Amino acid sequence: MRRPEPVRIIKSRRDGALDRIVAAVPYIGFLGMRFDRRGDELTAILPFDERLIGNPMLPALHGGATAAFLEVAAIVELAWALMWDEMERPGADPSPPIRLPKTIDLSVDYLRSGLPRDAYARARVNRSGRRFASVHVEGWQDNRQRLFAQATGHFLMPERAAGDD
Amino acid sequence: MTEDAPQGPDPRLQIARQFIEAIPHARALGLRLTDLGAGRAEIAMPWDGRLVGDPDTGVIHGGAVSALMDTCGGAAVMAHPGAGASTATLGFRIDYMRPATPGQAIRAQAECYHMTRFVAFVRAVALDDDPDRPVATATGSFAVERPEGT
Numbered sequence: 001m002r003r004p005e006p007v008r009i010i011k012s013r014r015d016g017a018l019d020r021i022v023a024a025v026p027y028i029g030f031l032g033m034r035f036d037r038r039g040d041e042l043t044a045i046l047p048f049d050e051r052l053i054g055n056p057m058l059p060a061l062h063g064g065a066t067a068a069f070l071e072v073a074a075i076v077e078l079a080w081a082l083m084w085d086e087m088e089r090p091g092a093d094p095s096p097p098i099r100l101p102k103t104i105d106l107s108v109d110y111l112r113s114g115l116p117r118d119a120y121a122r123a124r125v126n127r128s129g130r131r132f133a134s135v136h137v138e139g140w141q142d143n144r145q146r147l148f149a150q151a152t153g154h155f156l157m158p159e160r161a162a163g164d165d
Numbered sequence: 166m167t168e169d170a171p172q173g174p175d176p177r178l179q180i181a182r183q184f185i186e187a188i189p190h191a192r193a194l195g196l197r198l199t200d201l202g203a204g205r206a207e208i209a210m211p212w213d214g215r216l217v218g219d220p221d222t223g224v225i226h227g228g229a230v231s232a233l234m235d236t237c238g239g240a241a242v243m244a245h246p247g248a249g250a251s252t253a254t255l256g257f258r259i260d261y262m263r264p265a266t267p268g269q270a271i272r273a274q275a276e277c278y279h280m281t282r283f284v285a286f287v288r289a290v291a292l293d294d295d296p297d298r299p300v301a302t303a304t305g306s307f308a309v310e311r312p313e314g315t
Contacts, residue, residue, distance in 0.1 A: 024220050025217070025218055025219075025220065025226065026214060026215050026216070026217040026218075026220065027215070027216050027217060027218050027225075027226035027228060027229060029215070030193075030215040030216060030229075031228070050189055051189050051190060051192075051193035052189070052190055052193075053188070053189040053190060054188055054189075054190050054191075054236075054239075055188075055251065055253070056187060056188070056189060057251070060253070062188065062189075062190035062191075062232065062235070062236070063235045063239070063253065063254035063257065064190065064231055064232025064233065064234070064235035064236055065190050065232055067228065067231040067232065067235060067257060067259075068226070068227075068228025068229065068231055068232050069228070071226075071227055071228045071231060072226070072228055075218075100218075100219060102227075102261070102264075103227040103261050104260070104261060105258065105259065105260045105261065106227070106231065106258070106259050107256070107257070107258040107259075108231075108254075108256065108257045108258075109255075109256055110253065110254050110255055110256065110257075113253065
């Protein structure tokens with residue numbers, strides 16, 4: 001029987017992998033997004049910033065910023081799932097290359113005005129095949145049960161590297 | 166609309182222009198309103214390294230294209246002769262046909278093709294320097310906010 005890996009090694013591998021994905025995409029930094037990880041579960045966080053405002057009178061988050069937040073949450077979830085599979089197999093590369101899916105379409109449903117405060121999102125991969133994936137993302141602010149926006153999108157999965165099975 | 170020939174720019178379009186230029190997120194994205202008419206708008210987003218989604222190619226992130234098209238859709242609604250005091254996106258669907266060419270500005274053109282008392286319907290297209298091959302198309306529904314009693 002294999003000895004379980006020390007928790008410190010596991011955490012550093014997983015946090016390192018997530019950090020590499022986030023750092024690779026300049027636009028994630030532009031939005032100021034961060035990700036919270038519990039095991040393989042990710043929560044995307046959009047800390048409030050004045051630059052995200054779309055209606056200064058209310059004020060409310062910009063619908064486009066909300067759409068972008070949900071889209072990034074979906075893409076990072078898919079890239080993370082690909083990386084998880086590659087790095088968590090026994091004897092696997094602990095630092096596999098970043099592979100980003102491409103958005104084919106995204107449909108955003110605005111349920112209530114985005115308030116000038118932090119927003120959170122969680123993506124659920126409903127189907128992930130060799131070529132296509134379908135993802136649903138829920139966005140909320142103060143109350144997990146009161147979504148302010150949700151989105152569904154299709155994504156083109158990255159080509160597998162040569163030599164992969 | 167008036168008995169005399171129009172004098173100077175349409176005040177509604179001026180209001181719409183001020184409304185759009187005051188949006189903090191639009192300013193953060195570097196958006197420039199390049200054309201505005203009755204129920205239509207064109208907005209340009211210059212290429213910017215901070216907006217890149219794919220570091221290997223320099224292609225702009227889809228999210229930035231969505232934000233551009235959503236802003237342009239809202240601008241077309243505000244520029245419609247039947248617009249209300251304000252607008253907010255209800256639903257927005259975007260199809261990405263191809264990656265925008267790195268280094269080129271992306272132009273969104275939106276048209277508000279139908280307006281009811283409460284809802285405005287919009288279609289939009291995003292183009293780079295090749296006008297024959299759109300980068301993305303979108304459709305959206307926008308809530309039209311009117312003061313009580315109007």
